[in-house]
Structures are given as C-alpha cells and as structure tokens.
Amino acid sequence: xxxxxxxxxxxxxxxxxxxxxxxxxxxxxxxxxxxxxxxxxxxxxxxxxxxxxxxxxxxxxxxxxxxxxxxxxxxxxxxxxxxxxxxxxxxxxxxxxxxxxxxxxxxxxx
Amino acid sequence: xxxxxxxxxxxxxxxxxxxxxxxxxxxxxxxxxxxxxxxxxxxxxxxxxxxxxxxxxxxxxxxxxxxxxxxxxxxxxxxxxxxxxxxxxxxxxxxxxxxxxxxxxxxxxxxxxxx
Numbered sequence: 001x002x003x004x005x006x007x008x009x010x011x012x013x014x015x016x017x018x019x020x021x022x023x024x025x026x027x028x029x030x031x032x033x034x035x036x037x038x039x040x041x042x043x044x045x046x047x048x049x050x051x052x053x054x055x056x057x058x059x060x061x062x063x064x065x066x067x068x069x070x071x072x073x074x075x076x077x078x079x080x081x082x083x084x085x086x087x088x089x090x091x092x093x094x095x096x097x098x099x100x101x102x103x104x105x106x107x108x109x110x
Numbered sequence: 111x112x113x114x115x116x117x118x119x120x121x122x123x124x125x126x127x128x129x130x131x132x133x134x135x136x137x138x139x140x141x142x143x144x145x146x147x148x149x150x151x152x153x154x155x156x157x158x159x160x161x162x163x164x165x166x167x168x169x170x171x172x173x174x175x176x177x178x179x180x181x182x183x184x185x186x187x188x189x190x191x192x193x194x195x196x197x198x199x200x201x202x203x204x205x206x207x208x209x210x211x212x213x214x215x216x217x218x219x220x221x222x223x224x225x
Binding site: 004031032042043044045046087089091097098099100101102103 | 143150151152153154155158165166201211213214216217218219
C-alpha cells in the first residue's frame, strides 16, 4: 500500500461547481496533514493545514478522519483560477519530513 | 521577503555527465530540503538539513547523488554520473521551524533533462 494515495484525476468541472478530493494515508501514527497546491510548471505552495476538528478557509474546507486514515478537501463555487494540481501531504510520526501524494489535477472550465 | 532561489532553472546534459544545482533558502530559515519531482508524481524528499547537519538522507541515492550545506545557508546538490531516470524537477524548500508541522516554502526548481 502506498504511503499517501489520492484520487487519480483529472477532475473536469464547470465554474461554480463543488468538487471534493480524497486522500488516504498508510501510517496510523501520522501527526500532521496538509494540502498543497501546484500550478502547472510551478512550485508547490501551501493551501491549508488539516486539523482533526476540520477547518475552513473561504471556499475551501479540509477534513481529517484519523480512524479511517482519510483526508478530504472540498472546494465550493469553483473558479477558473482554482485549476491546478492538489497535493495531499502527510508527516509520519518520528520523522520531521513530509510525504507527498501524486496529486489530483483540477481543471475548471467556463 | 525574498523567496527561495534556485539556479540554474533548466539544464540539459547527457547521461554519465555531472551536474550541480544551487539553492539559497529564505533568510533565517534553518531547515532546507531537496526534493525530486518526476513528471506526474509528487515531490520526493532526497535530503533534509537542519542548519548544516543532515537530518534525513534515507532516500538519497548516495552512489551518485551528494549534497552539502556549508555554513548552514546555501546548499548544492550534485549528481555524478547522471542517468536517464534522473530527468526530473529538483525542488529546494526551506522552513523556519520544523517543516513537518509548519509551512515549507519552495523555490522555482531546476528542470533537468538527461539525454
């Protein structure tokens, strides 16, 4: 089982749509979780951290289910500018390093 | 605040040649990372430095890859000799605190093509 697995994508959605990305991780002792965004041919940038209680930042909502080892990202009212690859990122207990998933590409069309 | 700087941005070499990449982290950031990102994959950590000491190099192919961070600021990553499968984007990142719990800031990357 891969350490961090994401929906393969790409997701093609119209503007205004709601889209959800899923991610699972293999190490039950993982302690910190993030979503990074990577535009085409650019570097990854932090989108948001994911907390056990769930957290929201404008149109973006992230949730964590430790029992199921599952992380999600919900984007409401999609904009053209949301088109990018979304990377699920996990820290494994005992290490100060991060493991990235392959990413899920989102394409928002007019 | 200036971001993470990397050079060169692009490099094309033939297999068995050597290549070196340079990274200057954000001023004051103690932790520096080198990642390899192959097309269609997420970044994979090669090596992590805390100041000028190595924290994790478990995924660095040490027979051909080497990295150093002299004086705890700039860093260089070297490949010698290069193989076709080394074609990738090499990303440098830095963080002010423990990057496992805090944001890592990435540079623009060096796109390496090995022919």
